Amino acid sequence: xxxxxxxxxxxxxxxxxxxxxxxxxxxxxxxxxxxxxxxxxxxxxxxxxxxxxxxxxxxxxxxxxxxxxxxxxxxxxxxxxxxxxxxxxxxxxxxxxxxxxxxxxxxxxxxxxxxxxxxxxxxxxxxxxxxxxxxxxxxxxxxxxxxxxxxxxxxxxxxxxxxxxxxxxxxxxxxxxxxxxxxxxxxxxxxxxxxxxxxxxxxxxxxxxxxxxxxxxxxxxxxxxxxxxxxxxxxxxxxxxxxxxxxxxxxxxxxxxxxxxxxxxxxxxxxxxxxxxxx
Numbered sequence: 001x002x003x004x005x006x007x008x009x010x011x012x013x014x015x016x017x018x019x020x021x022x023x024x025x026x027x028x029x030x031x032x033x034x035x036x037x038x039x040x041x042x043x044x045x046x047x048x049x050x051x052x053x054x055x056x057x058x059x060x061x062x063x064x065x066x067x068x069x070x071x072x073x074x075x076x077x078x079x080x081x082x083x084x085x086x087x088x089x090x091x092x093x094x095x096x097x098x099x100x101x102x103x104x105x106x107x108x109x110x111x112x113x114x115x116x117x118x119x120x121x122x123x124x125x126x127x128x129x130x131x132x133x134x135x136x137x138x139x140x141x142x143x144x145x146x147x148x149x150x151x152x153x154x155x156x157x158x159x160x161x162x163x164x165x166x167x168x169x170x171x172x173x174x175x176x177x178x179x180x181x182x183x184x185x186x187x188x189x190x191x192x193x194x195x196x197x198x199x200x201x202x203x204x205x206x207x208x209x210x211x212x213x214x215x216x217x218x219x220x221x222x223x224x225x226x227x228x229x230x231x232x233x234x235x236x237x238x239x240x241x242x243x244x245x246x247x248x249x250x251x252x253x254x255x256x257x258x259x260x261x262x263x264x265x266x267x268x269x270x271x272x273x274x275x276x277x278x279x
Contacts (some may be wrong), residue, residue, distance in 0.1 A: 015044040022219040022278070023212065024048075024058035028065040028072055035065045036076035037130070042108050049111040049119070059278045060219040061115065062211050063138060064122035068204065071123045071147065072131025074162070075105075101161065105130060109163045112137040113234055116227040118218045122211035123147040123198070130162035136197065137167060139230060142211045143189045144204040149197055154184040170237050172196050222260035223278035 016027040026048055028035045037045075045063070052058050065071045083091060112119055112134075121135035123143045128150040135141055135149075151168075153160045160181050168177040172195050180187065192198040202210045218226065228251040235247055255261050260276050267274035 011040055011044055015041050015048070017048055019057060020212065021216070022057075022059040023062060023215040024052060024060070025062045025064065025212075030076075031067055033076050033078055034070045035067065035072045035131070036074060036078075037072060038076040038079040039104055041076075042105065046108045046111040049115045053116045056278070058219070059117050059221075059223045060215040061117060061119045062122050062208075062215050063112075063119060063134070064208065064211065065124055067125065068146065069125040071125045071127040072134055073126065074129030074131045074152070105162050109133070109137050114231075116230075117223055118215075118226050118230070120211050120215050120218075122207050124204070124207055126150060128152045129164075133162040133164045133167055136171060137163065140214060141198045142200045142202065142207065142214065143192060143198045144207045145189050145201055146204045147189045147192075147201075149180075149187040149192050151180040151184050154182060220276060222258075222264065222274075222276045224258040224260055225255055228255050 014028075014030050016025075016029055018025045018027070026045060028037070028041070028045075030036065030041065049061065052061065085091070118140065119138045120140045120142060121138035123135050123141060125144065125146060126148050127135045129152045132149045132151065151160060151164065153164075164181070165177075168180065172180075176195060187195070187197065189198065189201045193201045200210060232244075232247060232251055236244060239247065259279055260274075263274050263276065
């Protein structure tokens with residue numbers, strides 16, 4: 001009898017990268033585990049975003065997932081970590097989880113927040129735990145009307161991680177963050193919009209069109225200016241007034257040396273539409 005076991009899917013198939021003009025679309029495609037992320041897939045998203053900072057192939061990013069039900073439920077709990085320790089060393093040593101997190105998930109979120117180009121989350125379904133924070137770390141969030149967010153940690157007796165306790169108070173405030181994290185209730189798309197977790201909610205079959213429409217607009221804009229804007233906004237809530245003024249002055253100065261800054265001034269003087277180059 002022939003072996004009908006399917007061939008293992010490559011990492012590139014599980015985390016797809018497609019270009020649509022100057023828009024990069026990163027798709028989580030792991031239906032066998034509900035689009036949960038194992039370390040390799042998590043790191044591929046990080047690496048793809050970091051590469052976009054230097055190869056300049058894209059001027060906007062859409063981060064989404066396959067299927068109609070799940071955006072990402074967080075970490076892939078079916079993943080088995082290899083243990084190559086000596087027999088006299090226990091499987092769990094104090095410090096191991098911290099180091100694993102610092103070297104793992106906490107390299108992903110800075111890649112989103114610090115990406116030089118705008119990143120749009122197109123949330124097609126349930127975003128839970130780390131999966132919710134994956135979307136919320138993006139600059140803009142477009143949700144399907146079938147989507148929902150879940151701070152699932154309390155349901156499992158876990159402590160919130162994946163930068164959620166940093167992201168959520170900045171987006172929706174401390175009181176609502178505590179409500180989400182302590183009760184771990186589902187937050188449907190319309191409530192997410194009302195609370196400020198999402199920018200737009202659209203019919204499910206219009207999700208990618210809506211996300212791509214925004215992405216194409218951003219990809220046609222002054223990319224370096226957008227990058228400095230991201231940096232300033234993300235710095236703002238952790239920075240004192242004096243430092244923020246220094247940051248703004250630095251960003252403004254650096255931006256004046258970009259081609260797009262020169263084009264913006266020239267187009268204003270010449271009373272024409274600007275032609276942004278992205279650098």
